Amino acid sequence: xxxxxxxxxxxxxxxxxxxxxxxxxxxxxxxxxxxxxxxxxxxxxxxxxxxxxxxxxxxxxxxxxxxxxxxxxxxxxxxxxxxxxxxxxxxxxxxxxxxxxxxxxxxxxxxxxxxxxxxxxxxxxxxxxxxxxxxxxxxxxxxxxxxxxxxxxxxxxxxx
Numbered sequence: 073x074x075x076x077x078x079x080x081x082x083x084x085x086x087x088x089x090x091x092x093x094x095x096x097x098x099x100x101x102x103x104x105x106x107x108x109x110x111x112x113x114x115x116x117x118x119x120x121x122x123x124x125x126x127x128x129x130x131x132x133x134x135x136x137x138x139x140x141x142x143x144x145x146x147x148x149x150x151x152x153x154x155x156x157x158x159x160x161x162x163x164x165x166x167x168x169x170x171x172x173x174x175x176x177x178x179x180x181x182x183x184x185x186x187x188x189x190x191x192x193x194x195x196x197x198x199x200x201x202x203x204x205x206x207x208x209x210x211x212x213x214x215x216x217x218x219x220x221x222x223x224x225x226x227x228x229x230x231x232x
Contacts, residue, residue, distance in 0.1 A: 109217065109218070110217045110218035110219040111219070112217075113211075113214075113216060113217025113218075113219065113220075114174075114216075114217060114219045114220075116207050116210070116211065117171045117172060117174060117177070117211065117216055117217075117220075118171075118172060119207070120168075120171065120184070120204060120207045120208060120211075121167075121168035121169075121171040121172045122168070123204065124163075124164045124167065124168045124184055124187075125164065125165065125168035125169075127164050128160075128161050128163075128164030128165035128168070129165070131157065131160060131161040131164065132161055132165070135157075138157050138161070139153060139154065139157055142156055142157045142160075145195070146194070146195050147194055147195065148160075148190060148194065149190070149194060160187065163183045163184065163187060164184075164187075166180075167180040167181075167183055167184050168180075168184075171184075171211070171216075173220070173221050174216035174217070174219065174220020174221050174222050174223065175220070175221035175222060176222070177211055177215055177216035177220060177222055178211070178212050178215060181208045181209075181211040181212040182212060184204075184208050185205060185208040185209060185212060188201050188204045188205045188208060189205070192205070
């Protein structure tokens with residue numbers, strides 16, 4: 073026998089049986105992850121959308137308080153206070169709807185990611201903001217998953 077000679081595993085041997093079980097286990101694992109993956113992406117979109125949508129509702133509920141907070145508490149750089157407050161409310165109310173639908177997900181995640189960075193670096197350094205950034209970054213780079221309008225559009229009109 074040479075070092076390059078291959079060995080055939082007999083189907084009745086212990087090693088052959090174990091290889092068969094491992095193959096079946098791997099197929100079951102892949103089937104499970106293919107089933108769960110779209111649900112996980114949907115859950116991520118719903119969770120992060122909820123965070124920002126409720127924040128947007130709070131802003132429009134009492135606009136004078138929102139303007140006060142933007143003037144005295146938040147210190148948003150570069151933008152005039154009314155523009156920053158309006159932009160924040162607009163993005164926090166519109167982008168979550170797009171995330172829930174999975175429509176324009178990458179585009180919707182971008183302003184929310186930018187807002188998260190502004191919140192983290194100018195107002196409140198909180199570990200939760202890093203989780204938001206992680207989820208938004210994953211949505212930005214990977215897309216919304218199979219349970220989304222984006223996926224349906226891509227399959228329907230682009231043939232993918």
